[in-house]
Amino acid sequence: MEIIAYGVLADERLLLERAFDGRHTVRCLDLVLNRDTVPTAAGYEVVCSSVNDVLDSDVLRALAGGGTRMIAQRATGYNNIDLPEAEALGLSVARVSSYSPYSVAEFAWALALAVNRRVVRAVHRTREFDFRLNGLMGRDFHGRTAGVLGTGRIGSAFTRIAAGFGMRLLGCDLAENPECLALGMKYVGRDRLFAESDLISLHLPLLPDTHHIVDATALARMKDDVILINTGRGGLIDAHALVETLRAGRLDGVGLDVYEEEAGVFFFDRSLEVMTDDTLARLMTFGNVLLSSHQAYFTHDAVSQIVETTARNVEDYVAGRTSDNTLTSPSAPA
Structure with missing residues (x-):
């Protein structure tokens, strides 16, 4: 499976690629996901979002229309995601409920x-x-x-x-x-x-x-x-x-x-x-x-835990499993 990840920082990229190595291919972008950039997600079943991405109803509808079925948020907070709209569209959403x-x-x-x-x-x-x-x-x-x-x-x-x-x-x-x-x-x-x-x-x-x-x-x-x-x-x-x-x-x-x-x-x-x-x-x-620019979480320990949990969330989605990280859980992929 090909995954597209948004808001990926230079120091985060290698950790994210390693987390999916041998299982899935991840395309890392430094773009913020919003209404202007959402066309880049077309054809990707899994979108890996960051805390500053804007996943409102318009973006979520565009994602669903482009074939996205799962959103893996690389953060604990999810106030940037319209969860009721995601659920209505049949999108699976997971977050990182905890890290260091x-x-x-x-x-x-x-x-x-x-x-x-x-x-x-x-x-x-x-x-x-x-x-x-x-x-x-x-x-x-x-x-x-x-x-x-x-x-x-x-x-x-x-x-x-x-x-x-x-x-x-x-x-x-x-x-x-x-x-x-x-x-x-x-x-x-x-x-x-x-x-x-x-x-x-x-x-x-x-x-x-x-x-x-x-x-x-x-x-x-x-x-x-x-x-x-x-x-x-x-x-x-x-x-x-x-x-x-x-x-x-x-x-x-x-x-x-x-x-x-x-x-x-x-x-x-x-x-x-x-x-x-x-x-x-x-x-x-x-x-x-x-x-400072939202760097409190930015240690090797915490970022490693975040990307490893994100990878597990994707594997749970593929296997049809849920966990404490699951926010919305429509049907698993066919």
Whole structure:
């Protein structure tokens, strides 16, 4: 079987080809799958999608019309896929329900530490032989309060690191995680977590109930000197409200690995183009904002697990099996 894969990064390509080696042929493209590029999928029974592909109803109908029967998403999140439409069209959809939680948790801490200790600003200065310490003062995390919004596998890994720093732990989730409780975490309501935390890290899926969970009201409840980290999904934060909060001189620092309108921007070189997203451009002007391009997951360990699970999902589809990764499961191929 021939498989077409979209949004494949250079460092990911060899791992993806090896995962299917000897079983299927995979064509790797660096294109984002959307309404403009969907004709390239014609004739491919299996489409391997990435997190920034746009699989809305129009794209899904075009895929089904071109012979696609299975979509293998190389990500945990699937908010970019219109699942009801996929099911109505008889498309099988699977995702990667889990991979190394340490990749994202450790990167969230890398952002938190870099923001707190002004590492990027310090490096820029020393490269110009400016060794002054003015404006570089940070704070000890020890003894301060970490608020973790979402305490699943990634959130609990973040919490273990926070406990190692000797921080007071607050959590908010639909269900309490026994591992976090054993570390001394106290589960509180969202408003209290926002109000009492010195460091807030977001580890929630993007759902209708979590969309813009950090909005203007939430930001107003936070301490003026809080550090806010988001390695979850860009849509968890109302970016316009965040800009207005930063313009008001509030928040000690912000670390963002995701952005709500990142599709078509992240993973690409836009350095020679005019940035038409005014909100993203404005965020980049704040010296206390550190923005990376959705790389928290990007370790050899995590990407290897992602592509291996994706390959298993395709094999399950071929064999007519389902698993915990299955999102929609029409009939198997003839």
